[in-house]
Each structure stands twice: as C-alpha cells, then as structure tokens.
Amino acid sequence: MTFVSYRIMDLELSRPFAGFALASHETGYALVVRWEGRIIGFLMKEAPEGLRMDEEVLREIVERDFALRILTVKLEASLMERWPATTLIESPSLTIAICTKDRSARLARLLDALEAIRGASEFRALEVLVVDNASVDSGTREVVESRADVRYRFEPKTGLDFARNAALETATGDLIAYLDDDVVVDRGWLAGLYRVWADCPDAGGYSGLVLPYRLETPAQIRFEREGGFGRGFERIHHRGALLGNPLHPVGAGVVGAGANMCFRRDLLLKLGGFDEALDTGAPLPGGGDLDIFYRVLRSGHAIVYEPRYAVFHEHRETMAQLRRQYWSWGLGFMAFLEKARRTDPGMRLRQDAMVRWWFRDKLISFAGALSALDLRRAGDLAAELRGAIQGLLGEYDRSLARSRRIREQVV
Structure with missing residues (x-):
C-alpha cells in the first residue's frame, strides 16, 4: 500500500x-x-x-x-x-470536564493545551475536572496528580454517560464544557466559548468546531475528505423549531459533536443528566450526545454552534477503526431515535419520517458508491446501515439491560 x-x-x-x-x-x-x-x-x-x-x-x-x-x-x-459588545450580567464560572479511560498520554496532551490558555480566561472562575472512567491502571490518576489545579474523580461504572453524569454531579461551574480525551484545544478555544456565551447567554448549550489533529494515515485522510466532523465556519443558532427543516430537531447530529460541547449545568441537572443506557461501551459506543442535544432543544433552549470554540481531534488511525466508527454512528443514531419515540410521542411523525429519510439517503449513497466502483466507501455505508438496522431491532432495550447490570456489579 x-x-x-x-x-x-x-x-x-x-x-x-x-x-x-x-x-x-x-x-x-x-x-x-x-x-x-x-x-x-x-x-x-x-x-x-x-x-x-x-x-x-x-x-x-x-x-x-x-x-x-x-x-x-x-x-x-x-x-x-x-460598537463594542457589553455584557450586563456577571460572567459565569466554568467547569471543563474530561471523561477518560486508560489513555493517559492523550489526557496529558489535552491538559497541557488547556494549561497554556487557562490563564487568559474571562470566566469568573474556572476548574478542570478529570473523570477517570474505571481505568485499569493508575496512569490517569498519576497524570492528574502531576498537575496543579486539576480535580480528579474516579467513576467505577464503565460507560461514557456514567462518567459524564459523574462530572455533572461533581462540577461547581455554572457552565460545564465536555471534552473528549482525544482532542487538543485550539489556542482560541476558551475565548471562543466566552464570546459565544457573552453574545448568547440565554442559550442552553454551545457546540464548537472540530478539525483534524493529524492526517497521517489513509483512514484519517479519508474521513476528513468525507466531511469529518465539519459544521462550517459561521455561527449557527439551533432552536427547537427550524423553518425549512421539517425533521428538526430529530436530526440532532447537525448541532455539533460530543467531543466538544458545553451546557448550562443547571439545565442538565433539570433534564436529569445524560441517559446512561447510551454510550455503554463497545456494544453501543454512541448516542449520548445526540440524546442530550435533542433534549436541550426540546426543552425550549437554543444550542449555538461557534467555530471559534475549536478543537483538533485525533481521527481513527486504521480503516478497520473507521469502519467500526461508521457502524457505531448508525447504531447510536437509531438507538437514540428508538428511545426518543418512546419518551417523546409528540414528535412521533418527525421521528418516523427521519428513519425513512435516513435509510433512503444512505441507500442512494450506497448505490452511488457501487456504481462508481468505490468499494471502500460502499463498505463504510454498508457498515453504517448494518448498525442502524441493529439499532432499530432492540438495541436500546439491550443497552438498558447492560446499564442495569453495570450498576449492579458496582454496588
């Protein structure tokens, strides 16, 4: 090759x-x-x-x-x-929450990037909180202990949304910004988040730009060529109703990426936090960000996408990892939709329409890839379709059972 x-x-x-x-x-x-x-x-x-x-x-x-x-x-x-912008309300405090498991080198890289910018913060107070999601070694704790002004919490229940909720429970900030451990913040990340809050203080949440950290393998290059996590370079206000989009807000993925998102902490607490039956590890490694975006929008609050609030993401290195990511996207999206259909019947028509639209769009793309003899792209789409079918056929129920077992094992 x-x-x-x-x-x-x-x-x-x-x-x-x-x-x-x-x-x-x-x-x-x-x-x-x-x-x-x-x-x-x-x-x-x-x-x-x-x-x-x-x-x-x-x-x-x-x-x-x-x-x-x-x-x-x-x-x-x-x-x-x-005409300088003026903020008439007090600046909020901010908790930066990093949920991580057995990736101490990447955690150290992210903490170094945050340390380089935190001194210029305009937030009233700022804390960095690392939630160690049942790591099997001591590397995560050692990385945190080697740095000043970084808080540590161990969460024994394995699953990203268990860790996100542990962060929500432990945080002291008015805002809580979640970062995945495989990103590095841009030097303008903190200022970008403050600027979008100052312009839109009534929003329920904020999402940001995600660019590639490196492009050194065919899988990383291919993923970015196909759009990556791109949401563009203009600020976007996402609200519960959107003219011209009859499926909104069911297609909550347009809002942003879970690798770089921020919310009002009081709002997340009011909504009950993240659904711990999503993001339950390898069997269902997704859906939690889609669910929380959707629920924030349905609560009547806007989520504002701000490109100055930017991170660089470590894309999947191998084609096998990338194909699994596409499978997990289909799986997580349909598991989220199945949950939404049960808990929000008022949106049932849009939810059903979204399922039909999604499968039609992916099948058309799959046929196009086959006709162009782009077998790798066809394989990625087939993996996403397989994941989606699995998601519709009871994955949310299976994940609910997994989350109960995880709780029982810890207790």
Whole structure:
C-alpha cells in the first residue's frame, strides 16, 4: 500500500506569509486558515510528493477560496470596534470536564493545551475536572496528580454517560464544557466559548468546531475528505423549531459533536443528566450526545454552534477503526431515535419520517458508491446501515439491560 500523509499547517493571513515545500513522504497538505488568530477556514488538498508551493500560488489559492470570508471577518471586527459588545450580567464560572479511560498520554496532551490558555480566561472562575472512567491502571490518576489545579474523580461504572453524569454531579461551574480525551484545544478555544456565551447567554448549550489533529494515515485522510466532523465556519443558532427543516430537531447530529460541547449545568441537572443506557461501551459506543442535544432543544433552549470554540481531534488511525466508527454512528443514531419515540410521542411523525429519510439517503449513497466502483466507501455505508438496522431491532432495550447490570456489579 502506498504511504500517504498530509501536512497540517497554520496559515495566518493578517501577516505576510511564505510558501512551503512538502517532504518526500507527504502526499498532500491541509491549511488551518486564520485571521488575527481566529480560525476562518480549512483547506485540504492532495499534492505530488515533494511539492514546492511558492508564495504567489498560495496567495492565489487563498484569494480564491477565502476572500469573502476575510471580508466578513474584517467587517465584524470593524463593527465590534465601533460598537463594542457589553455584557450586563456577571460572567459565569466554568467547569471543563474530561471523561477518560486508560489513555493517559492523550489526557496529558489535552491538559497541557488547556494549561497554556487557562490563564487568559474571562470566566469568573474556572476548574478542570478529570473523570477517570474505571481505568485499569493508575496512569490517569498519576497524570492528574502531576498537575496543579486539576480535580480528579474516579467513576467505577464503565460507560461514557456514567462518567459524564459523574462530572455533572461533581462540577461547581455554572457552565460545564465536555471534552473528549482525544482532542487538543485550539489556542482560541476558551475565548471562543466566552464570546459565544457573552453574545448568547440565554442559550442552553454551545457546540464548537472540530478539525483534524493529524492526517497521517489513509483512514484519517479519508474521513476528513468525507466531511469529518465539519459544521462550517459561521455561527449557527439551533432552536427547537427550524423553518425549512421539517425533521428538526430529530436530526440532532447537525448541532455539533460530543467531543466538544458545553451546557448550562443547571439545565442538565433539570433534564436529569445524560441517559446512561447510551454510550455503554463497545456494544453501543454512541448516542449520548445526540440524546442530550435533542433534549436541550426540546426543552425550549437554543444550542449555538461557534467555530471559534475549536478543537483538533485525533481521527481513527486504521480503516478497520473507521469502519467500526461508521457502524457505531448508525447504531447510536437509531438507538437514540428508538428511545426518543418512546419518551417523546409528540414528535412521533418527525421521528418516523427521519428513519425513512435516513435509510433512503444512505441507500442512494450506497448505490452511488457501487456504481462508481468505490468499494471502500460502499463498505463504510454498508457498515453504517448494518448498525442502524441493529439499532432499530432492540438495541436500546439491550443497552438498558447492560446499564442495569453495570450498576449492579458496582454496588
């Protein structure tokens, strides 16, 4: 198999920039495009090994792809300078919650990135909380103990939503921001979260941009080419009703990704926290973020997507891991929908319509991949479809039983 690797580079457009040369093993490049530090775009291109990109060609690419976005950001900055935003309410306190299991090296990397930015926080108070979700070794505890001002809680019940609820119970912040342990925060992450809160303090939650941390394997490159976790570079207000989308908010995945999300803590407590029958480990490794997005929206609160609130995610390294991820997405989505159909019958017509639309869309994509002889893409879609069928055929009930057994084993 031919080795592939894309170099990821920051490109700051508000200052003079130079061209670049790829190494002999690099078969493409990805640009994290910024204006005065703010991420405004992402560009990913295949290229010949050893490509030399001179300044003029790079400038032409930038002007073609980002000129309008640069103009928009400049206009926003000009308006903010002329009419500065004022916040009339007290700044909230923030808990940053990291739920992790046996990945101490990645946890250390994330904590290092947070330490580099926490000193500039505008929040009234800030705490970092690590929830150790039944790790089998002492690595997680040791990483936390080696750092100042990081709280630790051990959660013996295995399952991401057990850990998320442990964080919710332990946190002291008015807001609780959940980070997966396989991300690294951007240098503007904390400021981006504060800015979207200051502009939209009545929102129930906030979601953020997720870009790739590295693109060094075929699976990582393929996933990002197919859209990755991308939600765009414009702020989006998601509300319980959305004109022009008859399926909203059932398709809660458009709101954001569970790897980078924040909520009002009092609201999550009022809603009863995360559903511990979702994200119960390998048999059902998903659905909890979709469920909480949906329930926040159904409670009448908005969730605001803010691209300045950005992280970089460690995508799956192998094709087998990526295919399992697609399977888990289909499984988690349909398990969530089955739960929603029982608990929210007022949305039954939209829920049923979503199931029909989802299968039709995936089958059309599957047929298109087969006709184009893209067998790898067809295999990924087939895995997602298999997961979805399994999700519809009783997976939520099976997961409810698993969550009960997990509780009984701990007690």
